Amino acid sequence: MVSALKNGPDYRQMLREAGLRVTPQRASIVTILSETDDHPSVEDLYEKTRTLDDTVSVATVYRTMSVLENAGLVRKLVMDDAPARYEMMPQTDHDHLVDVESGDLVEIPGTEISELMGRVASELGYRIVSHHTVIRARKV
């Protein structure tokens, strides 16, 4: 999952295709977010990105996440009481579950939940823009 090239052209291209300017900061942030398998907060992302590129500021991480979210490249996970977390927009849709004991974020594979939501919303005359669902659960 880890690319050999730091800041490889793949990420730059992804940005360019979305019609966004490619800055070194954006490339670094996307690199870090892409190669991480947990769901980092802005603060996490900031710290990790800094090890790769120390010109990045927190403000830029916030701004970048916002831009990427609007471009549909990343998904924001709104938490109940903790700062938001982010993931690259998944190709295989899934939902999330927070382990209330550990705080871990577990991915729920499968697309059933959002399909059902879409169906139910359309019965009310709506089309889903996004659904920010976080399930709090405890190990059995």
Place this chain on the structure above:
Amino acid sequence: MVSALKNGPDYRQMLREAGLRVTPQRASIVTILSETDDHPSVEDLYEKTRTLDDTVSVATVYRTMSVLENAGLVRKLVMDDAPARYEMMPQTDHDHLVDVESGDLVEIPGTEISELMGRVASELGYRIVSHHTVIRARKV
């Protein structure tokens, strides 16, 4: 839906049964929240409650919501970008949808969504504690 008695003993009792102290502030806040059919934010709640009892402070509304949530008497709806909203814990379960145009909060009747979540979570070895699901959607 609107009770004749302001601050009726029904709400005081509801608090007492939950093992909570009954203060005039709590009674007022619960009265307002119970008799409202939208999903007020703390600020909304504070303003409305003030018309009934001007000794209430915002801090107390926050503290009361927190206490009531822990007692399982109210449900907190975590929004994406706006302050949290609250509703009395519904007997008939339902989910929520935010109209991204108007900001309106629409209730999605039915229990299918949370049933599916529960089923899917249990496949991962979890039992749901709570799920705060808010769907952002746009009118068709």
Place this chain on the structure above:
DNA sequence: CTTGGTGCAAATGATTTGCAAGCCT
């Protein structure tokens, strides 16, 4: 060049908290 991006620090907005006084049980 020109527009948009960035760092820094200050500003904002929501929610929390320390403290002294007051009320519920």
Place this chain on the structure above:
DNA sequence: AGGCTTGCAAATCATTTGCACCAAG
């Protein structure tokens, strides 16, 4: 009486923004 609650104001936390400078296209 004694501990939980409250109001007030100050504090915290996450996120946003103004501004002067810099860089991508």
